Amino acid sequence: MKPKNSNASILYPSKSMKKLIQDFELVKYEELNCEHFVLDIKANEPLPEILPGQFVNVRVDNNKSVFLRRPLSIHNVDYERNVIQLFVKRIGEGTKSLGELKIGDNVSVVYPLGNSYSIPKNAKTLLIGGGCGVAPLLYLSKFLHEAGNEVTTILGVRSSYDAVGLKAYEPYGRILVTTEDGSQGEKGYPTQHSVLENESFDYAFTCGPEPMMKAVAAYAESKDVICEVSLENTMACGFGACLCCVTDTKKGNKCVCTEGPVFNVKDLKW
Amino acid sequence: MKPKNSNASILYPSKSMKKLIQDFELVKYEELNCEHFVLDIKANEPLPEILPGQFVNVRVDNNKSVFLRRPLSIHNVDYERNVIQLFVKRIGEGTKSLGELKIGDNVSVVYPLGNSYSIPKNAKTLLIGGGCGVAPLLYLSKFLHEAGNEVTTILGVRSSYDAVGLKAYEPYGRILVTTEDGSQGEKGYPTQHSVLENESFDYAFTCGPEPMMKAVAAYAESKDVICEVSLENTMACGFGACLCCVTDTKKGNKCVCTEGPVFNVKDLKW
Amino acid sequence: MVNLEVKLKDMVLKNPVMTASGTFGFGEEFADFIDLSDLGGIIVKGTTRHHREGNPYPRMAETPSGMLNAVGLQNKGVENFCKDIYPRIKDYQTNVMVNVSGSVIGDYVETAAMINDLDHIPGIELNISCPNVKEGGMAFGTSCASAKEVVRAVRKVYKKHLMVKLSPNVTDIASIAKAVEGQGADSVSLINTLLGMAIDAETRKPLLSTVTGGLSGPAVKPVALRMVWQVAQAVNIPVVGLGGIMNAKDAIEFILAGATAVQIGTANFIDPQVSVKIVEGIKEYMIRHQVSDINDLIGAINLK
Amino acid sequence: MVNLEVKLKDMVLKNPVMTASGTFGFGEEFADFIDLSDLGGIIVKGTTRHHREGNPYPRMAETPSGMLNAVGLQNKGVENFCKDIYPRIKDYQTNVMVNVSGSVIGDYVETAAMINDLDHIPGIELNISCPNVKEGGMAFGTSCASAKEVVRAVRKVYKKHLMVKLSPNVTDIASIAKAVEGQGADSVSLINTLLGMAIDAETRKPLLSTVTGGLSGPAVKPVALRMVWQVAQAVNIPVVGLGGIMNAKDAIEFILAGATAVQIGTANFIDPQVSVKIVEGIKEYMIRHQVSDINDLIGAINLK
Numbered sequence A, B: 001m002k003p004k005n006s007n008a009s010i011l012y013p014s015k016s017m018k019k020l021i022q023d024f025e026l027v028k029y030e031e032l033n034c035e036h037f038v039l040d041i042k043a044n045e046p047l048p049e050i051l052p053g054q055f056v057n058v059r060v061d062n063n064k065s066v067f068l069r070r071p072l073s074i075h076n077v078d079y080e081r082n083v084i085q086l087f088v089k090r091i092g093e094g095t096k097s098l099g100e101l102k103i104g105d106n107v108s109v110v111y112p113l114g115n116s117y118s119i120p121k122n123a124k125t126l127l128i129g130g131g132c133g134v135a136p137l138l139y140l141s142k143f144l145h146e147a148g149n150e151v152t153t154i155l156g157v158r159s160s161y162d163a164v165g166l167k168a169y170e171p172y173g174r175i176l177v178t179t180e181d182g183s184q185g186e187k188g189y190p191t192q193h194s195v196l197e198n199e200s201f202d203y204a205f206t207c208g209p210e211p212m213m214k215a216v217a218a219y220a221e222s223k224d225v226i227c228e229v230s231l232e233n234t235m236a237c238g239f240g241a242c243l244c245c246v247t248d249t250k251k252g253n254k255c256v257c258t259e260g261p262v263f264n265v266k267d268l269k270w
Numbered sequence C, D: 001m002v003n004l005e006v007k008l009k010d011m012v013l014k015n016p017v018m019t020a021s022g023t024f025g026f027g028e029e030f031a032d033f034i035d036l037s038d039l040g041g042i043i044v045k046g047t048t049r050h051h052r053e054g055n056p057y058p059r060m061a062e063t064p065s066g067m068l069n070a071v072g073l074q075n076k077g078v079e080n081f082c083k084d085i086y087p088r089i090k091d092y093q094t095n096v097m098v099n100v101s102g103s104v105i106g107d108y109v110e111t112a113a114m115i116n117d118l119d120h121i122p123g124i125e126l127n128i129s130c131p132n133v134k135e136g137g138m139a140f141g142t143s144c145a146s147a148k149e150v151v152r153a154v155r156k157v158y159k160k161h162l163m164v165k166l167s168p169n170v171t172d173i174a175s176i177a178k179a180v181e182g183q184g185a186d187s188v189s190l191i192n193t194l195l196g197m198a199i200d201a202e203t204r205k206p207l208l209s210t211v212t213g214g215l216s217g218p219a220v221k222p223v224a225l226r227m228v229w230q231v232a233q234a235v236n237i238p239v240v241g242l243g244g245i246m247n248a249k250d251a252i253e254f255i256l257a258g259a260t261a262v263q264i265g266t267a268n269f270i271d272p273q274v275s276v277k278i279v280e281g282i283k284e285y286m287i288r289h290q291v292s293d294i295n296d297l298i299g300a301i302n303l304k
């Protein structure tokens, strides 16, 4: 077992990392299952530095009832092709309409927004995602792998039908699955996976439905593991101007879009 | 010269001619010039009886800033293929977005709305259209031709570039052109065409910009020709429910969508 | 099966969906599109004591998610209504109410009295909130004193269901609702249109002949919902909610906020079948949420 | 070249485009996107005498062509503003005004007095119209008497440009504008948000923790434009217009209705560059319409 590495902490973009508003082009649409799809959007210019956990705020032009932008995590980045990948779950009008865009359509994006998960070195890291919560974990696992960490990702889904896109994680570490119906991997919730009992970790990074993240937080607390969660509060601007997206922390209301979306659970009132 | 036929009058749809709301499919888009285009929209079921001068009210789904439907004259009808043709001029957001629809897109239509030009028999009829005012005149010339009338259509445009779609009128009668710059046909406004001086007509049917229609009305008045105009008032419903589209007539405010769009100029306060 | 029937005092609605005055003609205009008997009620055009030509054209302007209108109560007067229109519409199998408007109290009273004699009209909606007439109209609805006065006078002559339609262009709509309740109103409906304006930047002219007009459509929904909620808490008579309802979800929101029934207005212009679709949608919602009686949803907002 | 410069009394704006309080942070949030010196002015966050945590989450709900917010004036208090924030923003090459809010008159007065001492703040915007605080806030803006009282008290201690921000949730906004003009306001800005509400039909819960909140965005534009027009006719001090402005065309409409300057609010969330685009768009409009001085457009609506 590696020595516990707890010196890393949540990263904030530096002043020189400017936010941008740019028009991207939809270059690929991949339907994963009836609920999830992946969009590849391409910029005309080289992409700026993007950290794992950061998100974009996308304008939805093809739906009358959508007024504000929609925040989406950055699922993956291809600097060579200037492509950002988004992993989207259909929830309401906005996400539904994003799934109806046609190749070649213009996508207006404000990015990169928010902070980054910690990137420790040579640590044992556990990534737990549920549903579309997996979105930021792929790009994160890449960073963690490159920094010499051991990466274990658990994806929790309802059934094998939803266990999509796993291959992408393989280059960066171990990928495990839990399904609620037992149709793939272990049966149960991701926090019930045997690996949590059988192995010990330095970091737990999670994203997904709040109940799942709270279960991860409870596991981390009990095992004294550093735990970072990514929150999904409703947002109007995404860059700190409106104060709509606050979460109640031990230091008062903090904006999820600028002081998050990644928080150390110790700072939350969970 | 044929005997003057003045027994015909503006037709109103009978009670049995029901209005419908239906989804059509865009099957053809034809760009005429940078301002005008023609849409062919196809119904799933046989079309109802449609009279010349009647219009449709189209929902514009692909633009956030468009709330109400947009009224458009019925340019032509193909009963065999269940296709209605619309002749559209780009004015603002609504018409612009109609021109951006893709083949196969759904178009929600309320129709057939409004009344019909008179269909005399064996009379000399003059049709004068300016700009997109030509829209209802094609279908009208078909009806007039079939009822044994002599049909002369004058299209007034700025220059030869705008003299589009003339061929469609040829089966039904004579088609003349005036251009403001003299680049095709006679130079001037359609009401300055020599045929108005050299020949006499029983009926003048017109549609287009108000100044042009008023010039036609003045000509008709001076020559004692029966004159019917089609008005384009702003509409909220298109079927008599809102009373927004009124025009001030000698008998008070009348709805253009149900008591028009075709009016005998004698009834207007022009 | 689910129960959709609601009661506005003694008036029974087979379902809570009515159509809003001025947006539904006399119902006839919609007969090609829907079966009127599928509706809980219909409120016909604003009717006044005497014939009115309404305002000059242009009377309409599109706005973001809404529209302005300045129709100005064009109608042939109540005598014409009783003689010509009533016989045509009296046998609709739904509650046909007349929206009664006026510019002086006497006109309201005379109009209401004449309609009181029509057997198949179970109620009137007293419009003290029309922003599109110069005299009277909205003015009655913008102070408690004048609202009281007109309701008191009409109540004396009108014996059936008296619904009073409130103006949203006020500082405190709940106090006006209470004032009309105190004068014997059987229910209140809200909101009428918000006073608005549109200008064509290119021509620099107002888009309406009257410069200002009434705003309706989804744009006003949040304001309408808030007012319905405030009024429902303030009065004991039923509240009828409207303003920007486009679908069953919107209708449910008004009911949860405290509306016993809803009215569909501007949405009828975009989809002439929307009113019956909303009836269906409410039914589906109830089945999905296992609510057997619509009355259990009235005011059932969960404030935790 | 066209002249875009306008004056709000003695305060010179290089162009009529300002940004609205609560939608533009302290300006810093937009520095990546635009050059702040391209703006006529910026109005920073609502600032109160003492630190405020604001309302609990959720504070925002999307509505048709608009949004509701219930931020509730979260801010660190005026002392923190003077010490920490002012030094960071004081050198912006534009008019930086502070939006001053409060719940009791004493707080307004103390806050204004402290800001009076800051050299690079040429004016304050007195927010008597915030719908999102329990005590005070909007209440001051909904009656002439209380509006007068707070303006009179602040005027005594505040010597620079005093802009008063009016609430649209009133029966007669022109009379409130006149009342504050009478107490020495140098200009009025309007509108603040319309009080609205949203419910999630599925959960039956309100979408805001405070149940009601403030509606902004294009949905409110027709109401805002009407009020600006009414107020511009009623007062002699400059009027600053806002409410749903999304582009240069909208801004021109407010100017034609009588606004000397405009503020851009919610639009900043959707396009963080929109404010400078509007400056450019106004310029283009003036060139196209051969208007050499923006001041010639103020109130230049053509009523025939």
Ligand SMILES: Cc1cc2nc3c(=O)[nH]c(=O)nc-3n(C[C@H](O)[C@H](O)[C@H](O)COP(=O)(O)OP(=O)(O)OC[C@H]3O[C@@H](n4cnc5c(N)ncnc54)[C@H](O)[C@@H]3O)c2cc1C
Pocket: A055, A066, A068, A069, A070, A071, A072, A073, A074, A086, A087, A088, A089, A090, A091, A092, A093, A094, A095, A096, A132, A135, A136, A231, A232, A233, A234, A235, A261, D061, D062
């Ligand atoms: C930082 C961040 C990152 C996110 N990353 C992803 C991602 O990678 N993939 C993905 O599928 N989803 C992600 N989400 C959630 C996504 O933003 C919502 O699913 C989406 O906004 C829903 O919009 P809608 O129009 O489809 O739904 P509606 O329910 O119609 O939306 C109505 C309103 O509520 C807001 N809203 C609804 N659900 C959420 C939510 N869960 N979070 C925030 N706002 C919400 C919408 O933005 C909109 O303002 C993220 C959210 C945040 C805040």
Ligand SMILES: Cc1cc2nc3c(=O)[nH]c(=O)nc-3n(C[C@H](O)[C@H](O)[C@H](O)COP(=O)(O)OP(=O)(O)OC[C@H]3O[C@@H](n4cnc5c(N)ncnc54)[C@H](O)[C@@H]3O)c2cc1C
Pocket: B055, B066, B068, B069, B070, B071, B072, B073, B074, B086, B087, B088, B089, B090, B091, B092, B093, B094, B095, B096, B132, B135, B136, B231, B232, B233, B234, B235, B261, C061, C062
């Ligand atoms: C009975 C009738 C038949 C018509 N037939 C045709 C036709 O065949 N081909 C064609 O190109 N146009 C036709 N028009 C005009 C067409 O409806 C308008 O050009 C169109 O509504 C403009 O919408 P927009 O969104 O592009 O413009 P915008 O200017 O953005 O529209 C703003 C609002 O004004 C209304 N409006 C603007 N111009 C007109 C207008 N001229 N008439 C009515 N409403 C208007 C719009 O409907 C909308 O409500 C007809 C109009 C009527 C009333």
Ligand SMILES: Cc1cc2nc3c(=O)[nH]c(=O)nc-3n(C[C@H](O)[C@H](O)[C@H](O)COP(=O)(O)O)c2cc1C
Pocket: B242, B243, B244, C020, C021, C022, C023, C045, C046, C047, C069, C071, C073, C099, C127, C130, C165, C191, C192, C193, C215, C216, C217, C218, C220, C242, C243, C244, C245, C263, C264, C265, C266, C267
């Ligand atoms: C064109 C039009 C005409 C209207 N005429 C009347 C009327 O005569 N009497 C009345 O009380 N309300 C009238 N209204 C107001 C509506 O009944 C309704 O209160 C308002 O439109 C808000 O509802 P909505 O947003 O669903 O349309 C009219 C509204 C419109 C759009």
Ligand SMILES: Cc1cc2nc3c(=O)[nH]c(=O)nc-3n(C[C@H](O)[C@H](O)[C@H](O)COP(=O)(O)O)c2cc1C
Pocket: A242, A243, A244, D020, D021, D022, D023, D045, D046, D047, D069, D071, D073, D099, D127, D130, D165, D191, D192, D193, D215, D216, D217, D218, D220, D242, D243, D244, D245, D263, D264, D265, D266, D267
């Ligand atoms: C998120 C948010 C926060 C706001 N905070 C304030 C505030 O602190 N003080 C204030 O006077 N107005 C505040 N407002 C109101 C705006 O300044 C503006 O008056 C209103 O939004 C209407 O303009 P708009 O439609 O252009 O946004 C806020 C608005 C929003 C959307």
Ligand code: FES
Pocket: A234, A235, A236, A237, A238, A239, A240, A241, A242, A243, A244, A245, A246, A255, A256, A257, A258
């Ligand atoms: S979304 Fe606006 S401050 Fe976070």
Ligand code: FES
Pocket: B234, B235, B236, B237, B238, B239, B240, B241, B242, B243, B244, B245, B246, B255, B256, B257, B258
């Ligand atoms: S458009 Fe509604 S009555 Fe004519």
